[in-house]
Amino acid sequence: xxxxxxxxxxxxxxxxxxxxxxxxxxxxxxxxxxxxxxxxxxxxxxxxxxxxxxxxxxxxxxxxxxxxxxxxxxxxxxxxxxxxxxxxxxxxxxxxxxxxxxxxxxxxxxxxxxxxxxxxxxxxxxxxxxxxxxxxxxxxxxxxxxxxxxxxxxxxxxxxxxxxxxxxxxxxxxxxxxxxxxxxxxxxxxxxxxxxxxxxxxxxxxxxxxxxxxxxxxxxxxxxxxxxxxxxxxxxxxxxxxxxxxxxxxxxxxxxxxxxxxxxxxxxxxxxxxxxxxxxxxxxxxxxxxxxxxxxxxxxxxxxxxxxxxxxxxxxxxxxxxxxxxxxxxxxxxxxxxxxxxxxxxxxxxxxxxxxxxxxxxxxxxxxxxxxxxxxxxxxxxxxxxxxxxxxxxxxxxxxxxxxxxxxxxxxxxxxxxxxxxxxxxxxxxxxxxxxxxxxxxxxxxxxxxxxxxxxxxxx
Amino acid sequence: xxxxxxxxxxxxxxxxxxxxxxxxxxxxxxxxxxxxxxxxxxxxxxxxxxxxxxxxxxxxxxxxxxxxxxxxxxxxxxxxxxxxxxxxxxxxxxxxxxxxxxxxxxxxxxxxxxxxxxxxxxxxxxxxxxxxxxxxxxxxxxxxxxxxxxxxxxxxxxxxxxxxxxxxxxxxxxxxxxxxxxxxxxxxxxxxxxxxxxxxxxxxxxxxxxxxxxx
Numbered sequence: 001x002x003x004x005x006x007x008x009x010x011x012x013x014x015x016x017x018x019x020x021x022x023x024x025x026x027x028x029x030x031x032x033x034x035x036x037x038x039x040x041x042x043x044x045x046x047x048x049x050x051x052x053x054x055x056x057x058x059x060x061x062x063x064x065x066x067x068x069x070x071x072x073x074x075x076x077x078x079x080x081x082x083x084x085x086x087x088x089x090x091x092x093x094x095x096x097x098x099x100x101x102x103x104x105x106x107x108x109x110x111x112x113x114x115x116x117x118x119x120x121x122x123x124x125x126x127x128x129x130x131x132x133x134x135x136x137x138x139x140x141x142x143x144x145x146x147x148x149x150x151x152x153x154x155x156x157x158x159x160x161x162x163x164x165x166x167x168x169x170x171x172x173x174x175x176x177x178x179x180x181x182x183x184x185x186x187x188x189x190x191x192x193x194x195x196x197x198x199x200x201x202x203x204x205x206x207x208x209x210x211x212x213x214x215x216x217x218x219x220x221x222x223x224x225x226x227x228x229x230x231x232x233x234x235x236x237x238x239x240x241x242x243x244x245x246x247x248x249x250x251x252x253x254x255x256x257x258x259x260x261x262x263x264x265x266x267x268x269x270x271x272x273x274x275x276x277x278x279x280x281x282x283x284x285x286x287x288x289x290x291x292x293x294x295x296x297x298x299x300x301x302x303x304x305x306x307x308x309x310x311x312x313x314x315x316x317x318x319x320x321x322x323x324x325x326x327x328x329x330x331x332x333x334x335x336x337x338x339x340x341x342x343x344x345x346x347x348x349x350x351x352x353x354x355x356x357x358x359x360x361x362x363x364x365x366x367x368x369x370x371x372x373x374x375x376x377x378x379x380x381x382x383x384x385x386x387x388x389x390x391x392x393x394x395x396x397x398x399x400x401x402x403x404x405x406x407x408x409x410x411x412x413x414x415x416x417x418x419x420x421x422x423x424x425x426x427x428x429x430x431x432x433x434x435x436x437x438x439x440x441x442x443x444x445x446x447x448x449x450x451x452x453x454x455x456x457x458x459x460x
Numbered sequence: 461x462x463x464x465x466x467x468x469x470x471x472x473x474x475x476x477x478x479x480x481x482x483x484x485x486x487x488x489x490x491x492x493x494x495x496x497x498x499x500x501x502x503x504x505x506x507x508x509x510x511x512x513x514x515x516x517x518x519x520x521x522x523x524x525x526x527x528x529x530x531x532x533x534x535x536x537x538x539x540x541x542x543x544x545x546x547x548x549x550x551x552x553x554x555x556x557x558x559x560x561x562x563x564x565x566x567x568x569x570x571x572x573x574x575x576x577x578x579x580x581x582x583x584x585x586x587x588x589x590x591x592x593x594x595x596x597x598x599x600x601x602x603x604x605x606x607x608x609x610x611x612x613x614x615x616x617x618x619x620x621x622x623x624x625x626x627x628x629x630x631x632x633x634x635x636x637x638x639x640x641x642x643x644x645x646x647x648x649x650x651x652x653x654x655x656x657x658x659x660x661x662x663x664x665x666x667x668x669x670x671x672x673x674x675x
Contacts, residue, residue: 031518132612160612169560169613206613264513
């Protein structure tokens with residue numbers, strides 16, 4: 001939404017915003033302010049409830065997140081200055097967000113609209129394995145994901161190698177890997193008959209040069225696609241990230257702001273994560289000109305977000321954003337378990353259920369804590385998206401969703417620390433046809449039937 | 461009694477109170493070795509509570525800073541005891557996040573845990589050139605080079621450090637420790653690192669074991 005005027009007004013604050021030493025920013029500015037607003041607004045985590053229905057709590061989390069963002073701002077590690085905005089500027093940016101965007105191209109274009117709490121409209125479904133993958137499996141994985149019927153957008157796995165050589169960030173290998181990444185994606189989309197499908201690309205680019213190298217409406221990342229630009233944990237940015245903001249604004253593609261507040265880190269506990277998620281959403285909108293926010297709060301020790309200390313902030317922040325804004329925001333699942341385990345299916349279902357009912361769109365699923373190469377498949381994401389569609393269309397309430405979430409948590413929460421890492425893609429899928437093995441499909445089907453018995457009304 | 465109170469202040473991260481008690485202790489006859497052992501054990505306890513997330517990073521950080529400040533006050537007294545000094549010098553570490561990588565929360569937690577349990581740490585920050593790790597290790601006469609990477613595309617820089625050490629004929633001189641979200645034991649073995657730390661909490665124990673092991 002950033003106009004050129006706003007873009008440069010805000011970029012300029014990297015140069016003349018308030019100065020702060022980097023070592024002081026988190027312990028002396030961010031965390032004390034966060035603690036202050038958590039106390040001021042009386043935000044308290046109730047461990048027994050996954051999805052609270054207290055709308056006053058949601059509104060207080062919104063106010064706390066607003067105050068946190070306004071008073072802390074975003075720290076630029078290159079200039080050692082904080083980019084801060086006024087209340088009026090935040091209000092203006094929120095007013096200017098249209099609440100919906102057409103993304104993708106031609107017949108594959110999709111309208112992405114803001115959702116409300118307990119909204120009957122299905123969530124916007126971005127499939128993403130989030131993991132890295134071997135060069136020889138990248139194309140097959142792209143095809144496998146793009147075959148998914150509920151896919152509204154796709155973020156492909158990250159290439160680890162290009163032409164047999166390890167990709168090193170900010171090097172020529174990264175540019176080559178990015179080119180290979182987008183060519184694989186474009187070919188896969190064409191071959192499955194979805195040439196205009198919405199991409200979030202390219203994840204292989206860690207550095208701005210790789211990202212900029214593949215902006216091309218003929219063969220590369222199009223203006224109908226999106227980039228995600230990260231915010232460094234917590235509330236920091238750098239010129240290499242702001243370079244992407246300027247490039248994307250001038251190129252004209254969609255921008256998502258990628259954030260991962262850490263439970264147990266500078267945010268503290270569940271209350272701090274909830275407030276920080278709201279604050280990050282305002283940061284994405286105002287400083288990155290993001291049309292959507294892509295959030296993956298996670299547990300410091302496990303790197304996952306399917307246990308109750310993360311599901312609660314997801315549920316509360318979703319309600320805060322749903323009630324008080326027209327923003328678009330995806331909830332990115334990180335499971336403990338890996339592919340072809342019953343646990344990953346339970347975790348994905350629970351994450352999708354909690355997120356959908358509390359107004360989020362979905363981004364599933366970083367399996368096996370997003371740590372291992374090739375360790376994610378479309379099938380766990382499929383189940384998550386099917387749960388999202390089902391609970392939206394049946395009009396599931398937060399109370400009903402809470403009851404099911406507690407049943408699902410009882411199945412896996414005790415195994416979070418020692419979750420099974422499952423199998424790699426090529427062990428769960430037939431690589432040439434990009435289809436799941438019978439064993440894998442049967443496991444998915446069993447869990448889906450179990451969910452149906454719990455009260456999830458799947459359309460098919 | 462004062463030591464009890466000091467340990468409690470340390471656990472609570474009450475820096476001013478801890479400094480006051482430490483200054484009082486300077487004027488008393490204390491068993492330096494026992495004092496250091498108690499302080500390190502207290503920090504280990506704080507670290508264990510953090511590992512279980514009974515406390516969070518800001519609280520751990522406050523305890524770590526309190527410990528640093530207490531040691532600065534007690535340092536001259538403690539250094540007179542060889543046993544106490546040894547307990548405080550488990551090894552020298554050059555630590556950083558590799559080139560091209562701007563993530564440092566994990567690295568910072570490792571730093572806290574190491575310093576709190578008796579390692580001397582030179583923190584090079586993030587986006588650190590492989591050669592800078594080696595130059596700093598040479599200057600510090602370090603025991604360890606510890607390199608963190610949070611992205612798969614920055615992991616190769618961990619290997620570069622080892623390759624450069626080999627090329628310079630310095631490989632045997634330093635224990636190379638790696639960590640970071642996408643790294644694994646398998647990766648550590650593949651690139652020839654001496655140690656893989658799967659999380660920040662495990663780093664002090666694993667590194668102490670490694671340095672104690674006869675080479």
